[in-house]
Each structure stands twice: as structure tokens, then as C-alpha cells.
Amino acid sequence: MTSAAPALSAHELTKVIGRRTIVDRVSFDLFPGEVFGFLGPNGAGKTTTIRMLVGLIRPTEGAVTICGHDIRHQFEEAMRCVGCIVETPDLYRFMTGRENLEHFARMLGVKSSETDRVADRVGMLHRLDQRVGTYSLGMRQRLGIAQALLGRPRVMILDEPANGLDPAGIREMRELIRGLAADGMSIFVSSHLLAEIELMCDRVAIIHHGQILRAGTVRNLIASQRAMEFHVGDVDRAGSVFTQRGVAFEKDHDRLFAAIDEADAAPLIAELVRNDVEVFSARPRLQTLEEMFLDATGGESVD
Amino acid sequence: MLNLIHNETLKLLRRRRFAVVIGILVAILAIVSYGQYRQLKNQVNRNWRADTQQRIAHFENNLRRANTNASWARSLRAEINRLQFYLDHDIEPNKPTAPMFVRGFANVAGFLLLPLLVSVLGSDIVSAEHAEGTDKLLMTRPVRRWKILTSKLATLWIFSTLTLFSGGVLAFVISSPFLPARGWAAPTFSGFATTGTFRPELVRQLPLWKDALIAYGLEWYALLTVASIALLLSVVFRSSAGAIGTMLASLIAGTILTRLSPDWTAAKYLFVSALPLADYYTGEPPPYDGMTMAFCITLLGVWAIAAIIAAYAIFTRKDVFG
Numbered sequence A: 001m002t003s004a005a006p007a008l009s010a011h012e013l014t015k016v017i018g019r020r021t022i023v024d025r026v027s028f029d030l031f032p033g034e035v036f037g038f039l040g041p042n043g044a045g046k047t048t049t050i051r052m053l054v055g056l057i058r059p060t061e062g063a064v065t066i067c068g069h070d071i072r073h074q075f076e077e078a079m080r081c082v083g084c085i086v087e088t089p090d091l092y093r094f095m096t097g098r099e100n101l102e103h104f105a106r107m108l109g110v111k112s113s114e115t116d117r118v119a120d121r122v123g124m125l126h127r128l129d130q131r132v133g134t135y136s137l138g139m140r141q142r143l144g145i146a147q148a149l150l151g152r153p154r155v156m157i158l159d160e161p162a163n164g165l166d167p168a169g170i171r172e173m174r175e176l177i178r179g180l181a182a183d184g185m186s187i188f189v190s191s192h193l194l195a196e197i198e199l200m201c202d203r204v205a206i207i208h209h210g211q212i213l214r215a216g217t218v219r220n221l222i223a224s225q226r227a228m229e230f231h232v233g234d235v236d237r238a239g240s241v242f243t244q245r246g247v248a249f250e251k252d253h254d255r256l257f258a259a260i261d262e263a264d265a266a267p268l269i270a271e272l273v274r275n276d277v278e279v280f281s282a283r284p285r286l287q288t289l290e291e292m293f294l295d296a297t298g299g300e301s302v303d
Numbered sequence B: 001m002l003n004l005i006h007n008e009t010l011k012l013l014r015r016r017r018f019a020v021v022i023g024i025l026v027a028i029l030a031i032v033s034y035g036q037y038r039q040l041k042n043q044v045n046r047n048w049r050a051d052t053q054q055r056i057a058h059f060e061n062n063l064r065r066a067n068t069n070a071s072w073a074r075s076l077r078a079e080i081n082r083l084q085f086y087l088d089h090d091i092e093p094n095k096p097t098a099p100m101f102v103r104g105f106a107n108v109a110g111f112l113l114l115p116l117l118v119s120v121l122g123s124d125i126v127s128a129e130h131a132e133g134t135d136k137l138l139m140t141r142p143v144r145r146w147k148i149l150t151s152k153l154a155t156l157w158i159f160s161t162l163t164l165f166s167g168g169v170l171a172f173v174i175s176s177p178f179l180p181a182r183g184w185a186a187p188t189f190s191g192f193a194t195t196g197t198f199r200p201e202l203v204r205q206l207p208l209w210k211d212a213l214i215a216y217g218l219e220w221y222a223l224l225t226v227a228s229i230a231l232l233l234s235v236v237f238r239s240s241a242g243a244i245g246t247m248l249a250s251l252i253a254g255t256i257l258t259r260l261s262p263d264w265t266a267a268k269y270l271f272v273s274a275l276p277l278a279d280y281y282t283g284e285p286p287p288y289d290g291m292t293m294a295f296c297i298t299l300l301g302v303w304a305i306a307a308i309i310a311a312y313a314i315f316t317r318k319d320v321f322g
Ligand SMILES: Nc1ncnc2c1ncn2[C@@H]1O[C@H](COP(=O)(O)OP(=O)(O)OP(=O)(O)O)[C@@H](O)[C@H]1O
Pocket: A017, A022, A040, A041, A042, A043, A044, A045, A046, A047, A048, A049, A192, A302, A303, B321
């Protein structure tokens, strides 16, 4: 996958407002057919980064390339490859869904029959002739995605698409996004909902205070956080055994956690047993993305 | 570009701005033409010569009072000259007819009503996109920002033109049940002296329809300037209330300024001073010396171009935050 040219690439994006650095040297590549998660707490700089990706604000430093076009110098060519929702799916409330889609179809110069195709893709055909002002948030999200699909872009940028949706809506949104990726589209999704990112993304980057703290595939990120959990009778004695063998650990009630592989656990258990420590269980503990996220961000939000 | 103008037109109509403008025009014209109708009824058994002489006498009395300020005195003198000219040539001035009413509309509405209606149309053409959050979609489509702004300016100009045109047509349609509908060929006089001294060689006599076309042409030019300034205000302000408010304030302030402090002559460089082009054309003296027609037209042109340049500079560069 990484051998293909990236559909979108951000290079050292930085935004300084006044004295505050809101986004700090953020770089990443988005490859064809992948869903890339951009994870961060409120105020981390996700929306600001997205605004720079689509040319709404000018980066203080850095550049964005979409489908090989620099958005500064080849804005029209670059934007022809992108569909996006920034922050909230705002469309013209005083017009119907169809009129909204036709409005943006005219901007792209695509046929107005495209509106039916994209509306169908998000399951909105039946409400298309009602005013957007009467839509629920979930429907506006879907209409926003329909709009973004006009002109068959190769890249889709969605800012918190699950925001404000009910569980069924979130699930539909996830299936829709995975479906689009299966069609070969590259999708950039920002979220502070870990469960979402974990379920639908191939790769994630964790952003905090405007900086990317970690990035990688979801599996690798989780795997890098592997630990063994020991449930023992006497934690103090077990602790001294660990110390003798030079294994770092953490104590929590009647459990010990050590950052070791499963394979290295067996001799340790044997040693514990030799020292008359009861071992009730020993199991690998996969840290969820959530734990890792809290770990990486220190569990605080900015705002 | 046609697609973009199509979009902007659709949005403007859907926001019902133009409907509001037409509604206001109809309401005001209906009231005023009824007033004209009453005037006509009263005049039937009157002698217009005696009337006109009485008005001249009245103005001369005013003029003799010590406390008339300079600009007021100047306009009184011009008015007296005008009326005297009608008397000398045995032409009844301001005889209410529908064509006269249409012609008068350009003058009367030119300095406040029409500019205001145009700013109602223009003030939210950009700011509403920001208020509704749709600017971030509009500006992430593969269309450069200057093209988007151009389509908005073009749409605004089109609708300013339509507003003026509808004003003229409505003035005729609404007044014709009340007033005589004939009289397009009636002679009119324009180019009365603007300096207080009457110079008959400057007077031009034209048929009313020709005179009206010139007045509407001048008014159209003034409105395009107002529209350009409204576009700038709409780019600068985040809400349409701020944009309309500023335009309203500057129109009214300009009017008050010329009445209250005629000595502060730098005020002649304000666009509001040059706005009543149709008035100046008819012979209403401009409030400051040196305001020739050429000066006014140039001044408005400079204001329009400056406003457009500023609007483009801001709009194409600004960071779009939520
Ligand atoms: N125009 C601005 N001027 C100054 N600071 C700003 C501006 N816009 C955003 N910020 C600040 O930048 C930081 C990042 O904001 P941003 O909207 O990018 O966060 P986010 O990650 O999208 O958060 P959320 O999850 O709440 O949407 C915030 O602390 C915010 O206060």
C-alpha cells in the first residue's frame, strides 16, 4: 500500500495565531483506499488542520499536496480531487436537498443527474425535495457527504462525521465510510470518539496540543502497548521476584503489570511458583486504543 | 461564471431579499402616488401661475431672513430661478402626471431609498454565507475565490439594476390609476444653475422621456457604486445587520453632515455627497462648491473601484474560521 503515491500529503503544517501555535509541524500521507483516523481531544487542532488541508486557512508553514497538486498554486485542480465536511455539515437551509446538490454540482460543472447518484449513495433520495431546514442532524450529515461525493473525488475529508449521531446512525456512517474506501477512495476522518476510529480506520495519528504524538496502523499501535497481567496471591513477594529478575512492573491491588512478551512470561511464572507465590492467572493484556490515547495525551483536553 | 451567477441569483431570490425590496417599493409608491392624486384634485380649480408666484414670494421671504445658512440660501435661490423660468416660458411646473411621477422617483428615491434597498440586497450576499457556515463549502470547491466574489458582485449589480428598473416601472403602474398617464413628451428643463446665479444658457430643454432616461442612467451609475460598497461591507462584516447598519448610518450621516456643517468642505469627497446625481442633474445645487457633474461621477467611480479592490483583497486572502 505504501508503494502507491499518496492521494493527499501534508508536510510540516503549522498554524500560528497570535503567539499560539495551534498546529505544530503536522505531517502525514493519505494513501488510496485507506481510512485514516485523526484522533485528538477537544481543542487539539483537528479542525484547524482540516481547514488548512482544504485551503480555508493559510498555513503559517508547510504545504498540502492533493493528487499531486499543491493547493496553494493549483487550487482548482487540487480541490477537484476532494470532497469535505468541515466542522458541521452546513448547507443552505432555505433550499431543498436537491437544490443544494444542484448548486454545488453547478460549481463543479457536473451534470445535475449526478445529484440522484450521490443522494442514492447515502440513502437520501426520499427526502431530497424537502427544505434542509427541516432535516435532522443525521440527515444533514448524509446530505453533506452526498455533496462531498459530487464529481467523484478521490479524497474525502470528514470532520467528526459521527458527531451528534445516534448509535444506529454512527453504524450507518461507519459502513458508508468503509464502503467508500472499498471503492478506492481515500478517507481522512477526524474524531475524538476512539471506538469509532478503532472500528473503521486502517491507520491513525494521535494529535494533542497541535502535535502528532503517535501515528501508525491501529494494530501496530495497539501491539506496541503489549503488557502481561499477573493475578497473584502475594503482590509484595511477587514484586521482589520481578525486581530480582530485572523486570519493571506496576502494582494494582492484587495484580502486577509488566511490559513483557507472552513468551518471556513462562520463566517468570516458574520463578514465582518456586518462591511460593500463588499465581491465579497470567494473561496478555491488549491495551485498547482508548487507554493508549489517554496514556498519550495525559487524559486532558485543552478547552 | 454563468453557473456561479445562476447560483447566486437563486440564493438571493430564495432568501426573499428581492421580494422584500419589491414589497417596500410597492408600499411607498402607493402612498406617494395617492398623495400626488390628492394634490392634483386640489389643483384643479387653482391658477398655477398665481401658485408659482406665491411660492417664489415665499422663498424670497425666507431668503431675506438673517439666519439662513449658506447652502440653504443657495438652494432657495436656485429654486426661485427655476420657478421663474417656468413662469417666463408659460410652462406649468410639476404638473402631476404618471410620467412626471416616474421621473421624480429617480430624484426622490435616489439619495436614500434606492441606496438603502440596494444595501438590503447586498449586505448579506457574503456575510450570510459566513453566518450560515456555508462559506466553508463554497470556498472548498474547485473555484477560485476571486471568481466566487465576481459572481456575487455581478449578481448584486444585476439586482441593483432590476431594483431601479422595477422602481421606475412600478412608479408608472401604481400611479397611472391616480394620475394622467400621458405626457412623456412634455418639455422639461434641466441644468439650472448650481451656483446660485442663474445662467439661462445652461438650461437644456428635453422631452420628458429623454430627461427621465438620463436621470435613471445617472441613478443607475450611483446605485452600482452603492452596490460595490455594500459588497465590501458584506465581506468585512460577519453579520448582515452590521453591514446594513453601517450603510444606513453613512447614508444618514452624510445627509445630516451636508445640512449641518456646510463649512467642512472635505465632506464633498464622501460618496454620500455625490450620490444624488439625478438631483444635481435637475438643478438641485450640490452642497459644496466645486462639485460639478464630472467631479461627482469621477468621485463615485473612485469609491466603487476602491471598494471593489478592497473587497477582493480581503476576500481572497482571509482565513476562514468557524
Ligand atoms: N480563530 C482562532 N483564533 C485563535 N485561536 C483559535 C482560533 N480557532 C481555533 N483556535 C484554537 O485552536 C485550538 C484548536 O482548535 P480546533 O478547532 O482545531 O480543535 P479541534 O481539535 O477541532 O477540537 P474539537 O474536537 O473541539 O472540534 C483551540 O484551542 C482553539 O481555541
